[in-house]
Amino acid sequence: xxxxxxxxxxxxxxxxxxxxxxxxxxxxxxxxxxxxxxxxxxxxxxxxxxxxxxxxxxxxxxxxxxxxxxxxxxxxxxxxxxxxxxxxxxxxxxxxxxxxxxxxxxxxxxxxxxxxxxxxxxxxxxxxxxxxxxxxxxxxxxxxxxxxxxxxxxxxxxxxxxxxxxxxxxxxxxxxxxxxxxxxxxxxxxxxxxxxxxxxxxxxxxxxxxxxxxxxxxxxxxxxxxxxxxxxxxxxxxxxxxxxxxxxxxxxxxxxxxxxxxxxxxxxxxxxxxxxxxxxxxxxxxxxxxxxxxxxxxxxxxxxxxxxxxxxxxxxxxxxxxxxxxxxxxxxxxxxxxxxxxxxxxxxxxxxxxxxxxxxxxxxxxxxxxx
Amino acid sequence: xxxxxxxxxxxxxxxxxxxxxxxxxxxxxxxxxxxxxxxxxxxxxxxxxxxxxxxxxxxxxxxxxxxxxxxxxxxxxxxxxxxxxxxxxxxxxxxxxxxxxxxxxxxxxxxxxxxxxxxxxxxxxxxxxxxxxxxxxxxxxxxxxxxxxxxxxxxxxxxxxxxxxxxxxxxxxxxxxxxxxxxxxxxxxxxxxxxxxxxxxxxxxxxxxxxxxxxxxxxxxxxxxxxxxxxxxxxxxxxxxxxxxxxxxxxxxxxxxxxxxxxxxxxxxxxxxxxxxxxxxxxxxxxxxxxxxxxxxxxxxxxxxxxxxxxxxxxxxxxxxxxxxxxxxxxxxxxxxxxxxxxxxxxxxxxxxxxxxxxxxxxxxxxxxxx
Ligand SMILES: CC(C)[C@H](C(=O)O)[C@@H](O)C(=O)O
Ligand SMILES: CC(C)[C@H](C(=O)O)[C@@H](O)C(=O)O
Numbered sequence: 001x002x003x004x005x006x007x008x009x010x011x012x013x014x015x016x017x018x019x020x021x022x023x024x025x026x027x028x029x030x031x032x033x034x035x036x037x038x039x040x041x042x043x044x045x046x047x048x049x050x051x052x053x054x055x056x057x058x059x060x061x062x063x064x065x066x067x068x069x070x071x072x073x074x075x076x077x078x079x080x081x082x083x084x085x086x087x088x089x090x091x092x093x094x095x096x097x098x099x100x101x102x103x104x105x106x107x108x109x110x111x112x113x114x115x116x117x118x119x120x121x122x123x124x125x126x127x128x129x130x131x132x133x134x135x136x137x138x139x140x141x142x143x144x145x146x147x148x149x150x151x152x153x154x155x156x157x158x159x160x161x162x163x164x165x166x167x168x169x170x171x172x173x174x175x176x177x178x179x180x181x182x183x184x185x186x187x188x189x190x191x192x193x194x195x196x197x198x199x200x201x202x203x204x205x206x207x208x209x210x211x212x213x214x215x216x217x218x219x220x221x222x223x224x225x226x227x228x229x230x231x232x233x234x235x236x237x238x239x240x241x242x243x244x245x246x247x248x249x250x251x252x253x254x255x256x257x258x259x260x261x262x263x264x265x266x267x268x269x270x271x272x273x274x275x276x277x278x279x280x281x282x283x284x285x286x287x288x289x290x291x292x293x294x295x296x297x298x299x300x301x302x303x304x305x306x307x308x309x310x311x312x313x314x315x316x317x318x319x320x321x322x323x324x325x326x327x328x329x330x331x332x333x334x335x336x337x338x339x340x341x342x343x344x345x346x347x348x349x350x351x352x353x354x355x356x357x358x359x360x361x362x363x364x365x366x367x368x369x370x371x
Numbered sequence: 372x373x374x375x376x377x378x379x380x381x382x383x384x385x386x387x388x389x390x391x392x393x394x395x396x397x398x399x400x401x402x403x404x405x406x407x408x409x410x411x412x413x414x415x416x417x418x419x420x421x422x423x424x425x426x427x428x429x430x431x432x433x434x435x436x437x438x439x440x441x442x443x444x445x446x447x448x449x450x451x452x453x454x455x456x457x458x459x460x461x462x463x464x465x466x467x468x469x470x471x472x473x474x475x476x477x478x479x480x481x482x483x484x485x486x487x488x489x490x491x492x493x494x495x496x497x498x499x500x501x502x503x504x505x506x507x508x509x510x511x512x513x514x515x516x517x518x519x520x521x522x523x524x525x526x527x528x529x530x531x532x533x534x535x536x537x538x539x540x541x542x543x544x545x546x547x548x549x550x551x552x553x554x555x556x557x558x559x560x561x562x563x564x565x566x567x568x569x570x571x572x573x574x575x576x577x578x579x580x581x582x583x584x585x586x587x588x589x590x591x592x593x594x595x596x597x598x599x600x601x602x603x604x605x606x607x608x609x610x611x612x613x614x615x616x617x618x619x620x621x622x623x624x625x626x627x628x629x630x631x632x633x634x635x636x637x638x639x640x641x642x643x644x645x646x647x648x649x650x651x652x653x654x655x656x657x658x659x660x661x662x663x664x665x666x667x668x669x670x671x672x673x674x675x676x677x678x679x680x681x682x683x684x685x686x687x688x689x690x691x692x693x694x695x696x697x698x699x700x701x702x703x704x705x706x707x708x709x710x711x712x713x714x715x716x717x718x719x720x721x722x723x724x725x726x727x728x729x730x731x732x733x734x735x736x737x738x739x740x741x742x
Contacts (some may be wrong), residue, residue, distance in 0.1 A: 081587070089581070113576040113618050115486040134548075139584030171552040173588040175507075181542040207632070209451040210460070213510030216452070216546040239638035243614060247484050247643050261578070265636060268611035272618050 002032045002325055005065040009043040010083070010355075011299025013071025019361025020069060020318045023334060025363035027322060029180065031330040038065070044075030044083055053086030061093055063290055067321050069316065070294040071203045076301055085137060091292055092130050097284035099190050100128035100263060101320065102296070104250075104280075107341040110351065112273055112283040117250060122274055124253035125198070127191040128263025130284055132183045133214070139175035176310035179214040179259065184221040190287075191257035192229045199254035201233045202226070205242055205262050218259055243269055261277035271296050278310035278350050281317035285324065293321040307356035310348040312338055315364055337367035372405045373696055376436040380414040381454070382670025383680040383728075384442025390682035390732025391689045392439060394705060397736035398693060402701040409436070415446030415454055424457030430465055430643060434661055438692050440667040442685065447672055456508060462663055463501050468655035469554065470561050471499035471634060472691065473667065475621075475641035475651075480713040481722065483644055493645055495624035496569070498562040499634025501655055503554045504585070506631045510546035550585040550630065555592040561658075562628035563600045570625035572604045573597070574632050576613055590632055614640055642667050649681035649721050652688035656695065664692040678727035682720040683709055686735055706737035 006021065006052060008014030021037060028035050038060065047053055062068060068091070073083045106112055106122035114122075174231065188204075195202045204222045206215035226234045237245070239262040245252060246269055258266060264326070271280030277297035284292040295313030303309050323331035346363040347353030355363065377392065379385030390410060399406050411429065418424055433439060439462070444454045462468070477483055477493035485493075559575075566573045575593045577586035590607065597605045607617070612631040616623060617640050629637060642651035648668035655663040666684030674680050686709060694702035717734040719726030726734065 081583040084580040084584070113486055114484055126642075139582065141584045141588055154412060171588065173551075174547050174549045175582045175585040177546045177548070179544050207635075209455040210632075210635075211505055211510065211546045212452040212456070213512045213544040214507075214546040217512055217542065240636045243636055243640040244648070245540040247618060247648075248642065254685055261581075262636075264578075264581075265611045265614055265633075269614040269618065269640070272615040276619075277615070343724040 003036045003038065003065055003069070004321070005038050005040055005062055005068045007040045007042050007068060009071040009073040009087075009299060010045070010075045011072060011301040013043070013073065013299055015305070015307065015357045016295065016309055016314040017069060017071040020314040022361050022365045023315045023337070023368060024069075024318045026368040027172040027327075027330040027334055028090055030333065030369055030371060031245070031327060033327065033330075038163055038332070039095060042087060043073055044078055047083065047086070048077060050348055051162070054090045054094070062091075063095070065290055067325060068290060069318065069321060070127075070292050072295065072297065072299040074299040074301070089135060089137075092284050095290040095292070096131060097129045097286045097289075097291060098129065098187055099132040099283075099285040100272060101285055102126040102128060102267040102280070103287055103320075104267070104274050106274045107279065107339055107342055110275035110279060112275055114247060114250070114273055117273075121251040124250070124256060125162045125194060126256045126258060126263060126267050126270055127187060127194065128258050128267060129183065129260050130263075130323045131188040131260070132177075133260035134175060135176035136176070136178050138178070139173065141171070141173035143171050149187040152358050156361065177211075177214055177261070179217050181217065181221055184218050185225060186223040188222055188257055191238045191255050192225060192232055195255040196229065196230050200231055201254035202215045203235050203242070203253055203256045205235050205237055205256060205258035205266065207239050207262070208236070209238065230244075239266070242266060246270060246273060264347070267296065276350070277313065278348070279312055279316070281313050281320055283317065283320040293317040293324070307358055308348065309357050310350050311357050312341075312347070312351075315361065316366070331370050333356065333363075333371050336365045337370065340367045373438070374407045374409065374436055374678070375692070376409050376411055376433055376439045378411045378413050378439060380442040380444040380458075380670060381446045382443060382672040382675045384444065384670055386676070386678065386728045387680055387682045387685040388442040390442060391685040393732050393736045393741060394686045394708070395440075395689045396694065397704055397739040398698075398701040401704065401740055401742060402698060404698065404701070413458060414444055415449055418454065418457070419448060424454070425461045425465070433462075434466070436661055438668070438696060439661060439663040440692060441663050443666065443668065443670040445670040445672070460506060460508075460535060463655050466657055466661040466663070467502060468657045468660075468662060469500065469502045470654075470656040470658075471501040471631075471638075472656055473497040473638040473641060473651070474653040475638070475645050478650065478710050478713055479643045480710070481646035481650060483646055485618060485621070485644055488644075492622040495621070495627060496565060497627045497629060497638050497641055498558060498565065499629050499638060500554065500558040500631050502631070503547055503550055504546075504631035505546060505548035507547070507549050509549070510544065510640065512542070512544035514542050523632060531616060541647055544701060544709045548585055548632070550583075550588050552588065552592055555589050556596060559593055559596040559628055562626050563596060563603055563708075567600065567605050571602055572625035574606050574608050574613070574624055574627045576608055576610050576615040576627060576629035576637065578610050578633070579607070580609065581727065586630070593628070610637070613637060617641060638667065647721070648684065649719075650683055650687070652684050652691055654688065654691040654695065662692075662695055663687040664695070676727055679719065680728050681721050682728050682732045683712075683718070683722075686732065704739050704742050705735075707742065708735045710739045
């Protein structure tokens with residue numbers, strides 16, 4: 001018996017999580033476990049009604065779970081950043097989910113926008129650092145001496161503008177990114193450990209030729225970590241360059257480890273080359289704490305309640321969740337059922353089928369039961 | 372008579388600039404002007420011999436020119452960041468080249484890695500801000516109280532780590548990005564002006580849902596600028612999402628305006644979808660000062676002196692240079708000649724021809740003369 005928290009969230013989130021729950025329950029029947037679901041009402045509606053993003057109570061209750069099954073957040077009535085930072089990033093940071101795991105794997109029967117590439121070429125894993133970098137939320141927007149902390153901005157003014165910080169009043173904003181030795185080291189160890197069970201190759205992403213301080217540290221920690229894994233081949237790639245190679249030579253990659261923001265960018269690109277956002281899952285993992293599994297895509301408010309959204313990314317995220325719970329057979333069974341639904345064209349319209357969200361989910365659940 | 376500075380730089384830089392000079396001289400013969408070239412010895416060799424990256428004298432002499440024709444820098448003997456920051460970014464910042472102009476245009480006869488896309492689908496312009504953002508070079512790497520400026524890092528410690536800044540000694544690095552109202556406004560005006568002569572559509576790139584301070588300001592300035600151009604359609608895109616649309620629907624874009632770092636990333640991706648780095652030029656423009664034109668690619672040290680590098684990106688950069696000098700006919704003539712060379716397969720090996728760098732350049736120069 002597993003206790004799992006569910007947060008449907010906004011837009012299409014609740015529908016796709018419902019579809020996913022059905023599949024995970026079917027996997028329980030088939031592989032011999034029960035899931036006890038607890039739903040949490042967190043998202044834009046509650047925020048607009050009460051002003052609450054994540055309450056102390058939410059966090060306390062959620063901390064009793066090893067897994068959170070998450071739909072999506074985002075709503076046109078709320079300014080960009082509020083829900084993302086207040087809820088999704090809030091959970092990632094609060095539960096110190098330092099590993100963001102994103103398989104970039106093209107399933108048979110799906111379409112990639114890349115000419116001449118197929119499932120045998122597109123199968124790698126991005127391990128994104130998930131708690132540091134430019135996601136720490138430190139920054140400010142101000143005019144001249146309005147800013148409380150003149151020390152911080154003296155450099156900015158003198159280096160960039162040659163201006164007198166006390167007298168100038170042009171509007172300026174800054175944002176601070178932070179990388180720590182410990183924060184980089186733990187995610188890199190995870191990446192190398194995973195690579196040991198794959199093709200034994202890890203590519204590191206940075207922009208150490210320009211952001212020399214943060215990514216200089218990142219590089220040093222990568223080099224030190226690599227020294228402990230002599231069997232693993234390694235390479236450094238610049239973030240700008242790796243976007244090219246994802247498109248030109250995805251078959252080069254096995255495990256890619258990336259700082260938070262670059263990881264965010266390249267995994268969306270990865271989702272597209274593997275067939276689109278409807279097919280891309282993500283796990284936000286703290287191996288000793290509470291982990292969160294979600295589709296990569298957003299809440300698509302326009303499609304809310306229309307039973308049209310493709311549930312596969314969410315169902316695949318459910319497979320990652322089962323794997324994390326220590327049910328690798330059930331996890332594999334779910335992925336196989338997804339592949340069967342694609343092969344049989346029993347999918348939503350975006351993948352060439354004609355089913356609704358609920359029906360596509362139910363088809364996959366049945367396929368799991370009948371494995 | 373135009374006076375133009377030339378910096379070949381490192382690796383293949385000198386060869387490709389030589390090829391480009393030949394083409395620009397041919398354009399002069401054909402379209403009735405002379406170019407007076409002045410070569411500058413700047414790059415890794417000089418740095419290793421003398422320790423000089425850019426000297427006061429370099430900058431003083433270069434400031435007498437409206438245009439710099441630039442090859443590439445980068446050398447395996449030098450740590451990442453030294454040459455890039457000391458030379459290329461040094462020039463961009465010193466001459467306040469606030470516009471980085473990158474046409475993403477697929478030429479007839481070339482190959483894109485995207486299935487089912489052709490020259491009619493891939494033709495847009497990225498306008499990258501070139502003097503701010505995370506390129507300002509402010510950051511530090513330190514342990515605990517070693518850092519001179521405790522104010523700066525108090526936030527970092529308390530927000531991210533909940534640690535006591537005075538006592539802790541874990542190694543940490545931070546990097547600061549800066550966006551100003553003036554800096555965003557001038558590059559956006561440029562982007563909208565260009566769009567008025569194109570399809571009248573501008574897409575802005577940011578990550579305002581996470582880096583709310585810097586890109587919140589960027590968004591506000593975009594909205595204000597857009598208000599002055601009521602005929603131009605606009606949209607906001609997140610940087611992660613736009614990498615997907617470049618690959619899936621490049622035909623959607625007309626003019627894309629991006630902050631410095633995201634602009635760096637998406638223009639490499641743009642270069643790949645238009646056919647690869649061998650075909651992608653860039654202009655670093657200060658409309659009232661000294662501008663610099665270069666291929667997007669690096670110095671490829673392995674190929675140095677081998678007469679194998681594709682000179683087209685550099686020659687196309689030369690076309691941008693001519694346009695900037697007020698010679699639009701000559702600029703168009705150079706681009707036409709490039710297209711002819713591709714159609715006739717009179718190119719280097721990467722584009723299916725069998726010519727060397729020099730010969731490919733000479734063929735294009737002849738094509739310009741015979742237009
Ligand atoms: C919604 C947003 C805050 C989030 C991120 O930037 O991490 C998303 O893009 C993702 O990749 O999970
Ligand atoms: C070489 C490097 C500093 C440079 C940049 O990051 O701007 C390059 O990638 C570019 O795009 O011109």
